[in-house]
Amino acid sequence: MAKKEALTTTRMLLVLTFLISLFSLSMCGNTSFSIDYNGNTFVLDGKPFRAISGSLHYSRVHPYYWHDRLLKMVAGGLNTVQTYVPWNIHEPKEGEYNFKGLADIELFLQTAQEVGIKVLLRSGPYICGEWEYGGLPAWLLSIDPNMIVRTMDPGYIAAVDKWFDVLMPLLKKYLHENGGPILMVQIENEYGSYFACDFDYLRFLYKKARGILGETAIIYTTDGDGAAYVKCGSIEGSYITIDFGPTNNPVANFAVQRQFQPQGPLMNSEFYTGWLDHWGNPHAHTNLDTVCKSLDKILALGANVNMYMYEGGTNFGYWNGANAPPYQPVPTSYDYDAPLNETGDITDKYIAIRQTISKYQKLPEIPIPPNTPKGKYGTTQMNFVSTIQDALDVVSPDKPVYSTYPLTMEQIRFYYGFILYRTKLPRDINQLTPLLTKGVRDRGYVMVDQVPQGIFIRDDVIQVNITGKQGQMLDILVENTGRIGFATLMNYNVKGLTENITLDGEILTGWNIYPISLENINSSIISTRQGSGPKLNNGLLTPSIYMGKVPIPTSDPEPKDTFLDMRPWVKGQAFVNGFNVGRYWPKMGPQVTLYVPKPALVSPSLPNYLVMFELENTSCPPSQPCNVIFTDKPFINAIPAGSSFSVREIKEGYNWNLRV
Structure with a gap:
């Protein structure tokens, strides 16, 4: 609250300063900016610029x-x-x-x-x-x-x-x-x-x-x-x-x-x-x-x-x-x-x-402002809260959109992040059977009754083999990983499922579609969840929500900028006090840490909540809690090398190898 009030006060002062400057300039006149084409120069208030x-x-x-x-x-x-x-x-x-x-x-x-x-x-x-x-x-x-x-x-x-x-x-x-x-x-x-x-x-x-x-x-x-x-x-x-x-x-x-x-x-x-x-x-x-x-x-x-x-x-x-x-x-x-x-x-x-x-103009006679202080807050334990399916009442509180065939994000007027498609298996699938589509934009996490089966990957993996029983829930959680922003292909930017899904050649129908709003998660809702735990299969865990607290010492007068070291987590989205810090994918690199700006944090005397939506696997030992580390140094230069890459940090070396 104090930060919001400070920002509001700052804005009021800036508006007042701006209005005063407008009045002063109107009294002085001669404010202009133009181009002197003959002189090959800009002209600011009558002087070359x-x-x-x-x-x-x-x-x-x-x-x-x-x-x-x-x-x-x-x-x-x-x-x-x-x-x-x-x-x-x-x-x-x-x-x-x-x-x-x-x-x-x-x-x-x-x-x-x-x-x-x-x-x-x-x-x-x-x-x-x-x-x-x-x-x-x-x-x-x-x-x-x-x-x-x-x-x-x-x-x-x-x-x-x-x-x-x-x-x-x-x-x-x-x-x-x-x-x-x-x-x-x-x-x-x-x-x-x-x-x-x-x-x-x-x-x-x-x-x-x-x-x-x-x-x-x-x-x-x-x-x-x-x-x-x-x-x-x-x-x-x-x-x-x-x-x-x-x-x-x-x-x-x-x-x-x-x-x-x-x-x-x-x-x-x-x-x-x-x-x-x-x-x-x-x-x-x-x-x-x-x-x-x-x-x-x-x-x-x-x-x-x-x-x-x-x-x-x-x-x-x-x-x-x-x-x-x-x-x-x-x-x-x-x-x-x-x-x-x-x-x-x-x-x-x-x-x-x-x-x-x-060499070309006099530098202003002002000191270079100092770098912002960084906080090395150490380790925090991340506690499992819920699988995405068990949290649908929170992250997708409205009724799902029903459609015979899959609809894109844009067709249901939902545009960013994640969307979940659900139907029921039409018959028993006792042997591994191909689930097929070329229309996943951009990554599709396939689950049967929350048990992971595999991942559709845009322009790469178009088939996931599954098993299951008639009537079991088939879920495909699709992540929009960002729209193309350059050249001709930006005209082909719809997201979600853009084509039908077939199971052993049969088109699946009867889809309930859930737009996922992770911003709806807060600490009071999280504290009441009683999730049953993620399912592990094929090296994948059910996409799930985890929560921890940023361990800022209460003796600190105010928080500092910090970095969230995402090892050993795999891929997902991180939120600090509801602020969407961004995507993490440390095993892909080159970025390993996420920057958490000071204003996303609240007073150290209050709890600072970290919420993570992990899509693939925590990579933690079985039956042990997962941790993350808040450090004071960025790490954005991991070095990929084919299907595996070692990681190098210039100033603080980590003895750490990653496998994709």
């Missing part, structure tokens, strides 16, 4: 830390922050808008104003960013599962039109010319890399944004460093920018921008300081010297630059996206090997980039 920027996505950093991160960016020599607007976090259900918590864009903009950093705002509607569905709301697929997004598809355009009527007026009041921090607004993102090349669509977005933002607002586009990309991604009236990484030749890349925009400031909108991760691949790393030398070349050309990412942050909850082909979901951590790491700590890359920037 060069953007030295970094990407930070407000939806990937807890609001409690926005001020800290933005101040570190300013101390690092940056004058601008670039951020995405994920439509889906703001409109999770059609017509229901959210501008609180991780979605409080106004608080973020007010914080930027207070810190004194300008904003490059990437409005979408599509953003990419390895975010769920590229930022598009999954309810679009309830309107039309065959919708071709990012085109003039009527259903898509109607939804975008309504969303921009909500978003653009909000952005307008925060434009620099109106006293706010926003210098420019980007529409779409890297559209030239998309197959459609629909200029009518780009013109629609531009006209819509221009009509609301006004004639003097700067609207821009970002595309890759090839002529074909810029040709399909730029639109008349907008300012063109390009993106490229540290191994590219800046002179050659900027020549592409000049081909389509002969005059005006040069700008790389995505200069890659690192790269993204996928489950099962090594943690990405970009050489520090390579980054700094390339940045030096860009700045020596007088160009503007945005570093993607400056802090990557975290895909809390179910917000991670995926790439394809092949289908590869992104982990919870979006560390990106960025100058500020996932938790906002200073890295060697931060110091080196700051030094490079100092």
Whole structure:
């Protein structure tokens, strides 16, 4: 409660500060931001301006830390922050808008104003960013599962039109010319890399944004460093920018921008300081010297630059996206090997980039803010609470949806996390018999009367052999592990069971479908459960809920950031005091620990509850409780090596081998 009150007070102060600044600017006048095409420069309040920027996505950093991160960016020599607007976090259900918590864009903009950093705002509607569905709301697929997004598809355009009527007026009041921090607004993102090349669509977005933002607002586009990309991604009236990484030749890349925009400031909108991760691949790393030398070349050309990412942050909850082909979901951590790491700590890359920037402009005379303290809280015992089936009254309290054949998540208007499909076996199955489908999106846990039989895996395992008796419950718990957010395959993004299930060639019918809302779990409900225990078969346990308490010493004045070491757990979802920390999958790697931000915790004098939904196996010795460890160091660089991988941690070595 105290933290909520503190955040509310902080917000009120920021709003007051913002209103005072608006009044002051209105009295002074002359607030403007424009492009001098002949002088090849931006002009801020009548003076030449060069953007030295970094990407930070407000939806990937807890609001409690926005001020800290933005101040570190300013101390690092940056004058601008670039951020995405994920439509889906703001409109999770059609017509229901959210501008609180991780979605409080106004608080973020007010914080930027207070810190004194300008904003490059990437409005979408599509953003990419390895975010769920590229930022598009999954309810679009309830309107039309065959919708071709990012085109003039009527259903898509109607939804975008309504969303921009909500978003653009909000952005307008925060434009620099109106006293706010926003210098420019980007529409779409890297559209030239998309197959459609629909200029009518780009013109629609531009006209819509221009009509609301006004004639003097700067609207821009970002595309890759090839002529074909810029040709399909730029639109008349907008300012063109390009993106490229540290191994590219800046002179050659900027020549592409000049081909389509002969005059005006040069700008790389995505200069890659690192790269993204996928489950099962090594943690990405970009050489520090390579980054700094390339940045030096860009700045020596007088160009503007945005570093993607400056802090990557975290895909809390179910917000991670995926790439394809092949289908590869992104982990919870979006560390990106960025100058500020996932938790906002200073890295060697931060110091080196700051030094490079100092060659071209004076650094601000402020100290670099310290890293946030971390808590090493030790071991906590996790107690079994219930199998998912025995908790359906809590996690799926409404009546199940009945259908003769399976329905997708989108068909029942449920979009993220988990969904359970249930029918009865039509006859005795005394010998192992194939249960078959090619339509699981993305992992399907098969059980007969709660006894695990196997796992369907998207594009991989399409058959699970089962046994059972007539009338026994056949359950398939399907996990949506993240929608594709890039290229053509993002148009095939429905989740759940997308095709029929056959048993020895016979189509199974009569399905009850349960949307699973794990957010409904709380400590009072958990304490009353009397579960019978998970069933073990084929190395799998029934997907189950476990609970423990974060062992913060009561003598501590307040909690600290901490990391949840998920060994020896296998795969699942973790919640701290109801806050969805994200997915864990330590045996797949590279991420092993989950970041738990301080504001997810409550006073050490009160209980802090950890709830875990384990899908596969606890890997604990029989008849012994399972534990997890809260540590003060992240571990996101486990090294996969084929079907097994050893694990290496740079600073604190673990003598630990994993088998997938």
